[in-house]
Structures are given as structure tokens and as C-alpha cells.
Amino acid sequence: MSSMKDLSRKRPPPNSEQESLVEQIKQIAQGLGATFAPFCEIVVHDLRTPEHSILAIHNNLSGREVGDPATELGLARIADKNYPQVLANYTNQFADGRRAKSTSVGIKDSKGHYIAALCLNIDVTLFRSIQDILNQFCSANGAAIKESLDPANAETIRERIDQFAISLATTPQSLKTEQRRTLMQELKEAGYLEVRRSMEIIAQHLGVSRATVYNDTK
Template identity: 65%
Template sequence: MLDQLRQIADGLGQTLAPFCEVVVHDLLEPDQAILAIHNSLSGRQVGDPATELGMARIADPDFTQVLANYANQFADGRQAKSTSIGIKDASGRYIAALCLNLDLTLFRGLQSAMNQFMRMDTEGPRESLDPAGGADAIRARIDAFAGRHATTPRALRTDERRALLSELRAAGLLDVRRAMETIAAHLGVSRASVYSYAR
């Protein structure tokens, strides 16, 4: 089982590099628990001891098996988001853990940059570059419909698209100039498809 965990950790480490540290802990050997570590963001290495969380699992077989997305911190102060998955044997005893520690430093920087980039002066003049006039209202209604169905406009099923067209018709939005083109573009389908949904 531990060897299989090592393979899983290797695959996750390669996929999530360089932002995520992936660690396999052998909880049967707490003094040298780290069995494998990929993208060592914490500076730890194979043979290092178990963490407090690992020790808690060793002491309590009823300890939560999956702790996802909890706040953590590297030794140098960098903020991290961590997930820890406890692995039990057939008797219900914790024998290992697979842990992921995501360095949030870069993502926080990107978030700040994106917030700055997307900031707009709300006091400035208002204009629309949309020649269709009501296209924004159509797109907003489509987005809201998709949100209610916990999906995206392009992932709507055929029956959902038919219900959407019925809703747009009831709202008078099919009468907007170039409405079918706007709907087709936002759904990622052809105009012919939109006409078929509207029947």
C-alpha cells in the first residue's frame, strides 16, 4: 500500500509542480515518517519525523480521515493551503497519510495583479461598444440561468438550452437585434442550433 501511495504522490507531484508539495507519511515509523516528498516547499526531506497532525492520527483511529483545504504556514512564514488524507489498514488503524501543501504566495500575487488590472473608474463616462444594444442583457440572463443549474453556458444540456430559450422569449430578449447570434456565441453553438432550441 505504501508503495502505491508513493506512485500516487509522484504523479500528483509532477502534475502540481512547482506550486504544491506532496508528501507521503509512514505513520508506523513516526520518528522518520516522511517516506516520499515531491516539490519540497517546506524544506523537509525523506526521513524527517511526523507532524503534529500525523501524531494525532497515530493516537486516535477516529481522527478525521480527510482534512481538506485548511490554512497552514511554511516555516518561513509563507501562507499555505493544505489537505491531509489519512490511510487506514483493514483493522481501522492509521498507517499512512498523503498530504498536499499548496504555496499561496504566487496566487496571492496574481490575485492582486488581476484585481488591479480589472479595476475600473465607476465615475467616468458610460458607453457601450456593443452594437446589438441588448446583448449584455442576453448574456447576463444566460449566465444567471447557467449559475442556477450549477454549470456554465457552454455546458448546458439540450433540455436546459430549450428551457433557457423559453425563458429568454418570456423576457422579450429574443426580440433584441441579433439575439440569435449573441445566444449562439455565448453558448458556443451554431445559430441553427439556437433556432431549433427556440421551437
Template identity: 60%
Template sequence: MGRAKFTASSSKATAGQKLLFDQLQQIAQGLGETFAPFCEVVLHDLTDPKQAIVAIHNNLSGRKVGQGATELGLARIADPDYAQVISNYANSFADGRQAKSTSIGIKGADGSYVAALCLNVDLTLFQGLQSAIGQFVSVDANNSPREQLIPVGADAIRAHIDQFAARRATTPRALNTEDRRALLHELRDAGCMQVRRSSDIIAAHLGVSRATVYADAR
């Protein structure tokens, strides 16, 4: 982290500008501490472009306090109508690491730019995490056995029956023999018939006898 007190071209600085930069210093420090160590926060004094960098927190770019303004800073100095906020634009550090940057221009009372607060996020770690997560969550759909990791119990059996009946626009107790047989096959394939007292649960929900359930399950 680099830091320097604001001089704003020494005698040319007004009390208001000094107060403004003091507050910007606090903001830059707070952002730097919050997003450490992934985000570099740089405060620029655009009233002194040759020594524009006032503070650097989480120095990822290798720059130093006292270095000159960037092209973006010079563009703001030349044009007060230049965009005040430019967010999430692609950038890169000197060693080639990819970065995502946001630059916020700060204007003085006369409408000209006096400062800029810039955030540069190192994307290297996040890109690595994205790749690792993508690999971790991938599944082989062509090599998957038929299995559900949902516990099967009485409530699950009743819910399965209700869903089956709803697909046929009817109620469980109104299912005909053919539909009941199809239902019992589904329940067996889903492992519901392995539940203790499953025949009693199914018979009660369908409003038939256990003997009917056994016959339809054949």
C-alpha cells in the same frame, strides 16, 4: 523531489502494508506531477514516526525523506478516531510563506493509522495574482464617460424600442405622442439616430411615418 522505498519498520511490515505503500507512492507521484510546482505532496509512514517521511514531491518545505512525523501524524498515531480527512487548513512553511494544507489519514486492516498523504499549497503566487487581478479589474466609477461598447444596428434599435414599450406595459405601435418623444430622446442619447436609415427603421417598428419620427425627435 525526495523519494524512498517503504520499509514499514522492516520485518514488521506485512505484504499488505508494502502493497498499500507502493500504491500510495504512485498516488503521491501523480498528485505531485499534476499540481507542480505549487503543491508539495508528502507521504508519511505512521508505523515509523521517527522516520515518517517516505516521499516528498515538489519539495516546498525543505524537509527530507527520513524525517519524523508532524504533530498531526503523532495525533493520528495516538488516536485511531482522529479525523481521517482535514482539508484546506491554514499552514505555513519554515520561511514564513503561507500555505493551504490537506491531510488524509490512511488506516490499516486493524483500524489504526498506518500512513498519511499530505498536500501543502504555496499561496504566495496566488495571493500575488489575486492582488494583481483585483487592481486590473477595478474601475473608476466617478470618472466614467457615458459610453457603451455595444454595436448599434437595426436589431439593437428594435430591441431598444421593445424594451421601452415593455416598461410602459404596452406595445411599440400603441405608444402615444408623449411616449414616442421620450423614446426618440433615448434613442438619440444611445447613438441609435446615427445608424444609417434609422428613421425608416424606427418608423416601421412604431407603425408611423418618417415625418412623425422627425417631428417627435425635435
């Protein structure tokens, strides 16, 4: 592979179009950095000057600095304008061994030359730690005890409401007032209104207030 000095000599001279593109990429990087802080490092590379390509770095996770050189991927783009423009979600690694997931987007000018790259590097170890905490929190390793926090027959009431809505080719939340009144009459005749917390269960499943449900039963 050519040296950085050789590659930089091959690049076309800077022009206003290229400068505008690079400036826009820097603004996009700043916005992405603010949005995905602190888990995602955002780096802008100027591939016209590979020996000190990094123009901006947000949420610095890699320890690099502005003015540091291009990576192997950047050099590959400089050497070959047909190199893939988007490389998404590939496995990477920070200098200290932390695992990362990276995405790199090459930016071309109107002549098809790579002039910049926008790179995103996510510290996977941070998310794995969060995942481990959530797995521990959600695990239930106690003695097997049969208990339900859902009132008896609550699921049966929901199923009956779903069946009623399906028969009208609609959803429980979309039932009109007269349709809800018909439903409430059917539930009352079937004895479901005697179930503990039945009005609350029905109201939640229909997406209305309990007051509306009480009015529909009249």
C-alpha cells in the same frame, strides 16, 4: 504525548498489505505532484516509522527532506486510531512564515491502524500575488466615460430570442430549423434585422453560423 520511539514500538509489524498500500499512496502522490506543480507540495508519510516518516515529497515548498520525522498531526494519528482520517483545507504555515492551506488524509490498514498519510500543502502567498495582479489588471479607475462596446439594441435582440425560446420550452441553442425560421421572420417584422451587426448577434446567441442565419431568413 508519547515519544516517537515509544509510538513506533506500539505499531504492528510491517506486512504485505501495508507495504502495498504505502506503495499505492506513493504513486498517487507522484501523480498529484505532477498535476498541481508548482503550487502544491505533496508529502507521503510512513506512520510506522515516525522518527523518519517522510517517504516522498513532490514540489518541495517546506524545505523538508525524505527521512524527516512526522508532524504533530502524524503523531496524533499514531496515538489514536479514532483520530479524524480526513482533515481538509486547514490553515498552516511554512517554516519561513509563508501561509499555507493544507489537507491531510490518513491511510489505515484492514485492522484500522494508521500506517501512512498523504498531505497536500498549498502556498497561499503565490495565489494571493496572482490575485493582486489580476485585481490590478481588471480595475478601471479612469474618468467616468459612458461607452458601450455592445451594438445598440443587441441586448434587446437577445432578450427577444430568449422569450421566443422560452415560449417553446427550449433554449436558443436548441431551436430546430423551422423554429429558427419563424424566429427570424418575427425579428425581421420587428425591425431587428436592421440593427448593426444583427446577423452576428443572432448567430452567436443561437450558437450557429452567420450563413445559417442568412439561410433561415429566406
